[in-house]
Amino acid sequence: PHKGEGEGRTRATPLARRLAREADLNLSAIAGTGPHGRVVKADVDAAIAGGGAKPAAKAAPAAKAPAGAPAAAAAPVKAMSDEQVLKLFEQGSYDLVPHDNMRKTIARRLVEAKTTIPHFYLTLDCELDALLALRTQINAAAPVKKTDKGEAPAYKLSVNDMVI
Structure with missing residues (x-):
């Protein structure tokens, strides 16, 4: 198995x-x-x-459920x-x-x-070179702010941010 x-x-x-x-x-x-x-x-x-x-x-006949009772759930995994x-x-x-x-x-x-629930997975290949270059430019232009651990950009965009 x-x-x-x-x-x-x-x-x-x-x-x-x-x-x-x-x-x-x-x-x-x-x-x-x-x-x-x-x-x-x-x-x-x-x-x-x-x-x-x-x-x-063949399964043995099940006992009749009372009227209004919820349908029997599938056996737990x-x-x-x-x-x-x-x-x-x-x-x-x-x-x-x-x-x-x-x-x-x-x-x-x-x-x-x-x-x-049946699941169906789709895949797609995309050329994201231009998107990655734009993301790099935007992240480089982010203002820097001071934190307890030093300086860090005010924001950092991910590829997911850009796709959405």
Whole structure:
């Protein structure tokens, strides 16, 4: 398994999961050909056409929820332990901050968003030579002010400032 992948969990795109569910197929029986062995639409289509996957096991019928009760939430994702997370980074390259309730809530919501919402990443190559030259000129023209640590420019523009 890859880092961050739970044991027994099959990596699959949201479309592949839906298609497998609709075809009543067990995702773990389908060999993934996508990045890091991820099951993609073509894998599910091939399994449907070739009968290469077993039907999913039927779950026991759930007890009927009372009227007005919220829909059942998806099973929570098992979080990595602090030791597992710290092993991912070089010793001394981070500061440990205690987990207060606000940080725990933020972390839980981020994990929930990343695991339940499909994400699409776009990349774009840009030639920023003129922008970088302008940024250098503007930063060089910044007035200097005195601080406790000596003199520092009153402002310093970043590339992100310029892009936005």
